[in-house]
Amino acid sequence: MTITDITADVPAPRSGEDSGGKLLDVRDLHVEFHTRDGIAKAVNGVNYSVDAGETLAVLGESGSGKSVTAQAIMGILDMPPGKIPQGEILFRGQDMLKMSAEERRKIRGNKIAMIFQDALSSLNPVLSVGYQLGEMFRVHQGLSKKAAKAKAVELMDRVRIPAAKERVSDYPHQFSGGMRQRIMIAMALALEPDLIIADEPTTALDVTVQAQVMELLAELQREYHMGLILITHDLGVVADVADKIAVMYAGRIVETAPVHELYKRPAHPYTRGLLDSIPRLDRKGQELYAIKGLPPNLLKIPTGCAFNPRCPKAQDICRTDVPVLEPVTEQDGSPLPGRGSACHFWKETIHG
Amino acid sequence: MADTEKTPEAVDATPNVTEVEVVKAATEEAAVAAIDAPVERGEPILQVRNLVKHFPLTQGILFKRQIGAVKAVDGVSFDLYQGETLGIVGESGCGKSTVAKLLMTLETATAGEVFYKGQDITRLSGRALKAVRRNIQMVFQDPYTSLNPRMTVGDIIGEPFEIHPEVAPKGDRRRKVQDLLDVVGLNPEYINRYPHQFSGGQRQRIGIARGLALNPEIIICDEPVSALDVSVQAQVINLMEKLQDEFNLSYLFIAHDLSIVRHISDRVGVMYLGKMAEIGTDTEIYDHPTHPYTQALLSAVPVPDPESREGRERIILAGDVPSPANPPSGCRFRTRCWKAEDKCAKEVPLLAIPERFAGSDSPAAHESACHFAEEKDVVHA
Amino acid sequence: MPDLTKTSSASEEAAAVAGSTPVITDAGPVPEKPRSLGADAWRGLRRNPLFVISGLLVLLILFVAAFPGLFTSASPTIGDPAKHFLGKPNLGHVFQEDWFGYDGTGRSLYARVLYGARNSIIVGLGVTILVTIFGGLMGMLAGYFGGFWDSLISRLTDVFFGIPFLLGSMVVLNAFTHRTVWVVMGALAFLGWTQITRVMRGAVITTKHADYVVAARALGAGTRRILFRHILPNAIAPVIVVATISLGTYIVAESTLSYLGLGLSDDSISWGSDISDGTQFIRNFPHVLLFPAGALSITVLAFIMMGDAVREALDPKLR
Structure with a gap:
């Protein structure tokens, strides 16, 4: 059922021009927004990477910077007011931030595609679904109108839209929410990209449809051997499909871990708090644990660890020193691959 | 007040629907008096019987004629007992929000x-309706749109007193508003601020304070936390539980998040396409579901625990919810159900304890609208 | 209990609109002081150079219209054709009678421009106020109650939209022999109210479905409270914007009508009729045309610029 096993033997990336091994490597990325009220620091030094065939889940609440990071990768950030003062986004070893607009445009859609939360507003209401799907082939591959339409039907079949041939000329509003999300996925898949960024792809959908769409996405990823960045606030969705998780808070990654490890033994008080604050489906609990306070104001991020005003473990050092993302080890010092925590007291959190 | 035959037992033992003891008030004063009379804990306070709401579909510009109807709610019955929380779950379009609007007499x-x-x-109508409106309050889903952006927090929470001036004398109101802010965990000094100066969770607290102002008996909560961040959801849920004890409130808690509904509810009703599919205590519904839709819904919930997830069976339903303008004949779920037979297309299953469980003590013996109801645990690994 | 009954001031009401919060809402600023949306919009406006310039201009024009006598002692109506026939402007003589030169009957153009402001402003402001009150009420009626009232009012606005504004006012004004400012004002308002009605109707329809209106209904609030406390303050912003911008166009309309001889009667001073007089001397004495035309352009521009700035402040999407 889950797709975690596919990482057991990660084959070499599809394309040969592989430098540095990583499909996408984000290094020390900073993004800020200049607003009337001051500079909002949305992303403050994010590092993460995805391999081909791998699913990275970026978990965070609103204002954590998870979507802004994705927009920076896609190059669809509004600038101004947005600004990237620092950082690198390496796609197959090449820094996309140093590319020309034309080069980036070629990568966008072709190599990296994005799926948005709201399929209805992401599709053009006055063009038929078939036309919008075919557009990718006409623009990027110069196919004829007829050939593009045939391709569109093929894509709709692939994302399992029933009666694709009959429905190819329908308009977006004639499809249900789940079907529209499938069309969005078909669009992202059209040019067989190497990497898909899915920003809350199922948040707007009902639970039963959510399950269908997530399964489709996982299956297609396996089939095409793509990298997938799944951006979400839902700890449940993440548990189902991700290989590894990066938890974001106030524009920083506070914890990284393989999916099983994170739920079993969180190494950051924020992650622990989040896990404890979700009610269980399989038994009736007592009072919920609630993380006190509010998410930080990005115009005035607390000094030291951004989580310190809400943290039950906070000490003086947390208010002065920014904790860096350190590798997390077992009690005896043996390494835990893929795990990291940006907490001064990660040892106490994971082992205590 | 209500059915005197019923012993006020623990909430868990209460049936879904009890006999209604209709009060016929001769005058408006008598009606208001009956509305303001107290109800014992565990007695039914709100009894919904065969509630139907069809929104007509019309065609034509000058001469409008009805060509059909969206059957948003199509015969729903349940009781809400004093002091309990009844959760209503279901997917979008199942009619749960319309039920809320009907209970609020907004529709x-x-x-x-x-x-x-x-x-x-x-x-x-008139004074009696106003008295009911005072006693039944609502908390809305979206804290960003449910507060008037042009009014201060004090004006928003104080508005109920202006509409129902008999509740609090004028000179007393400012202090009352500050008390309410304190009760919901906000600084009373925020009274002159505007909604946009608060975060989502704080705004929802303001919405709750407004709902509490008139000392209501029932609060209808329509997805009260689904627009909030995970870390803030828990705060608001805890606050609502605390307030329920403190003010002796009955909640009708409408949500699509099954985990949260289990956490807060004493009893749970599952809705599908305008009808109640299954209703029972939280244990009955979550641990012993008998309706296939409930089972599919529960099994589809993503659980933040990869280990237990792997052991669980997962039912992935085919297709989407049919349009409520043209629902399937017989059982409404049959088009997506793996158990469907000819009978399901012909006969509408009634919401009742399935015959095979009749008289049994098993927790599976609760009301379920399925011809082929059988127990299936999909939540535990 | 002053805080519960206090409503925000009228200017705040006017300058406020929903949702001027920044994008990063949940982490957004929670400042120490109460800050209404109106105050936010005002803060934005004050920093907008377009608004500052147009606002100062509008203030100056209003002041001139109110007290033209403070700026000159010359009479705008009595001239000496023998002495000053079409006298050239003397740009060095700032604020003096001959600053802008003289017209064909020897009247000081400087005084004409100053006194002409009054009629233009009275007509512009008057029409705007009439149109906003009447059109706004009609729009609220149509938008809130819907059904029969909506059909009736909407069809009525359709009829008025079919009439060309200027042509229609010419026809109406032609029926009057003595056309005072009030007559012109009435004619323009009669033909212009529908624009505001449409804007108001749309805004009310969007607002009446807002959750906070539903919340007020759930509390048992009456129609008057819902309309004036919840809907109007939230629906007024686009009306204010349209009204500010159309104020300029009403001034133009008055001048155009006066130019065509169908506006204010000959005995009242109007930029439009002065422009009309100036056209006959355009070859040799362009200043007779230039100064009233310039005054008209600057006035109209100031109002339209101010409308634009207000729109920007009220509509966060344009930021």
């Missing part, structure tokens, strides 16, 4: 009754 019911302490509120 007019096409058919059916809503008895509040024995009086049918769908037929009330």
Whole structure:
């Protein structure tokens, strides 16, 4: 059922021009927004990477910077007011931030595609679904109108839209929410990209449809051997499909871990708090644990660890020193691959 | 007040629907008096019977004619007991929000009754209706749109007193508003601030304070936390539980998040396409579901625990929810159900304890609208 | 209990609109002081150079219209054709009678421009106020009650939209022999109210479905409270914007009508009729045309610029 096993033997990336091994490597990325009220620091030094065939889940609440990071990768950030003062986004070893607009445009859609939360507003209401799907082939591959339409039907079949041939000329509003999300996925898949960024792809959908769409996405990823960045606030969705998780808070990654490890033994008080604050489906609990306070104001991020005003473990050092993302080890010092925590007291959190 | 035959047992043992003891008030004063009379804990306070709401679909510009109807709510019955939380779950389009609007008399019911302490509120008007509105309050889903951006927090929470001036004398109101802010965990000094100066969770607290102002008996919560961040959801849920104990409130808690509904509810009703599919205590519904839709819904919930997830069976339903304008014949779920047979297309299953469980003590013996109801645990690994 | 009954001031009401919060809402600023949306919009406006310039200009024009006598002692109506026939402007003589030169009957153009402001402003402001009150009420009626009232009012606005504004006012004004400012004002308002009605109707329809209106209904609030406390303050912003911008166009309309001889009667001073007089001397004495035309352009521009700035402040999407 889950797709975690596919990482057991990660084959070499599809394309040969592989430098540095990583499909996408984000290094020390900073993004800020200049607003009337001051500079909002949305992303403050994010590092993460995805391999081909791998699913990275970026978990965070609103204002954590998870979507802004994705927009920076896609190059669809509004600038101004947005600004990237620092950082690198390496796609197959090449820094996309140093590319020309034309080069980036070629990568966008072709190599990296994005799926948005709201399929209805992401599709053009006055063009038929078939036309919008075919557009990718006409623009990027110069196919004829007829050939593009045939391709569109093929894509709709692939994302399992029933009666694709009959429905190819329908308009977006004639499809249900789940079907529209499938069309969005078909669009992202059209040019067989190497990497898909899915920003809350199922948040707007009902639970039963959510399950269908997530399964489709996982299956297609396996089939095409793509990298997938799944951006979400839902700890449940993440548990189902991700290989590894990066938890974001106030524009920083506070914890990284393989999916099983994170739920079993969180190494950051924020992650622990989040896990404890979700009610269980399989038994009736007592009072919920609630993380006190509010998410930080990005115009005035607390000094030291951004989580310190809400943290039950906070000490003086947390208010002065920014904790860096350190590798997390077992009690005896043996390494835990893929795990990291940006907490001064990660040892106490994971082992205590 | 209500059915005197029933012993006020623990909430867990209460049936879904009890007999309604209709109160016939001769005068408006009598009606208001009946509405303000107290109800014992564990007695039914709100009794919904065969509630129907059809939204007509019309065609034509000058001469409008009805070509059909969206059957948003199509015959729903349940009781809400004093002091309990009844959760209503279901996917979008199942009619749960319309039920909330009908109970708030924000929409007019096409058919059916809503008895509040024995009086049918769908037929009330004037002072009696105003008295009901005072006693039944609502908390809205979206804290960003449910507060008037042009009013201060003090004006928003104080507005109920202006509409129902008998509740609090004028000179007392500012202090009352500050008390309410304190009760919901906000600084009373925020009274002059505007909604946009608060975060989502704080705004929802303001919405709750407004709902509490008139000392209501019932609060209808329509997805009260689904627009909030995970870390803030828990705060608001805890606050609502605390307030329920403190003010002796009954909640009708409408949500699509099954985990949260289990956490807060004593009893849970599952809705599908305008009908109640299954209703029972939280244990009955979550640990012993008998309706296939409930089972599919529960099995589809993503659980933040990869280990237990792997052991669980997962039912992935085919297709989407059919349009409520043209629902399937017989059982509405049959088009997506793996158990469907000819009978399901012909006969509408009634919401009742399935025959095979009749008289049994098993937790599976609760009301379920399925011809082939059988127990299946999909939540535990 | 002053805080519960206090409503925000009228200017705040006017300058406020929903949702001027920044994008990063949940983490957004929670400042120490109460800050209404109106105050936010005002803060934005004050920093907008377009608004500052147009606002100062509008203030100056209003002041001139109110007290033209403070700026000159010359009479705008009595001239000496023998002495000053079409006298050239003397740009060095700032604020003096001959600053802008003289017209064909020897009247000081400087005084004409100053006194002409009054009629233009009275007509512009008057029409705007009439149109906003009447059109706004009609729009609220149509938008809130819907059904029969909506059909009736909407069809009525359709009829008025079919009439060309200027042509229509010419026809109406032609029926009057003595056309005072009030007559012109009435004619323009009669033909212009529908624009505001449409804007108001749309805004009310969007607002009446807002959750906070539903919340007020759930509390048992009456129609008057819902309309004036919840809907109007939230629906007024686009009306204010349209009204500010159309104020300029009403001034133009008055001048155009006066130019065509169908506006204010000959005995009242109007930029439009002065422009009309100036056209006959355009070859040799362009200043007779230039100064009233310039005054008209600057006035109209100031109002339209101010409308634009207000729109920007009220509509966060344009930021």
